[in-house]
Amino acid sequence: MGGGALADKRRVLVIGGGFSGILAARDLSHDFHVTVVDCKEFFEYTPGILRAYVKPAHFDALSFTLAPVLEKHVGVKFIWGEAKNVDYEANTVSVKQMFSKEIEKVGFDYLIVAAGCNFNFLHKWGESLWFPTIYEDARPHSNWSHIDERFMEGRRRHIMEEYNKIKALNDKSASILVAGAGFIGVEWITELQHFFPKLDLTIIDFLPNCLGPLPKDAQAYCEKYMSSKNIKMHWGIKYEPNSPEFWKKIGLPNGADETYIAWVSRPPTTSCPRTRCPTRARAAAAGS
DSSP: OOSOOGGGOEEEEEEOOSHHHHHHHHHHTTTEEEEEEESSSEEEOGGGHHHHHHSGGGGGGTEEEHHHIIIIIIOOEEEEEEEEEEETTTTEEEEEETTOSSEEEEEOSEEEEOOOOOOOTTSTTOOBTTBOOOOTTTGGGOTTTTSOTTSHHHHHHHHHHHHHHHHHHHHTTOEEEEEOOSHHHHHHHHHHHHHOTTSEEEEEESSSSSSTTSOHHHHHHHHHHHHHTTOEEEESOOOOTTOHHHHHHTTOTTOOSEEEEOOOOOOSOTTSOGGGOOHHHHHHHTTO
16 A cells, blocks of 8 residues: 555454564554454463473563554554454454453454464363463363463463472472474473473374474484483374373373373364355455
């Protein structure tokens, strides 16, 4: 649009204030009225969150409050609230703001859904340590429902609780199983080994090797490193926690003291099903 008159600008609504959401907001801010909606008040650098659980002070380097960055530096509007539903005919999103009991309609000409993904296919809401539990319907079912991770301080409190739990497990040389040997699983188990060397660590994957999509040299390098740190590896194994045979196969006949799921599953946009999108909304949601 080349910086046309203010009244001529179209409206872009971005659901999600992560990497893609912020990048889209920044790039579109000169030619569109952009609004970003996110359930939580902060940005979190997800690739670094694994280190925060073993070194909590690291969280400060991974996060910032969204409102001042988006509104003062990027020049777009920020709504701290949850996108509950999309009306693709009326081009509106139903949003429940953080400190309101009412649902309000936010209009758009173009919609970008950049809400990230979940990591635990065994949990109804895909809950895991790697992403804060922030959705209203999910929080009552959370394993840490006493913490409100929509606030930065709530997220920090959860990180401290998990750190203290791992520290206690390390003190008794407990057994830890990491299910999933992609880049998340491999990084997590090596972080655990580095900071808590007394843990008895095992990692598994259904594939015949770790780091499935990565080059063979990377796989071999990581397997060699984990072997040198006495991390037990089992490939071609399906995760079956209710099967005694499964635990025997991986050398933990009595089970693990703690299990971490490190598989990526589905996007957390259950209120905005992609199949209901008309063509234009579908293209916008894909970022095209």
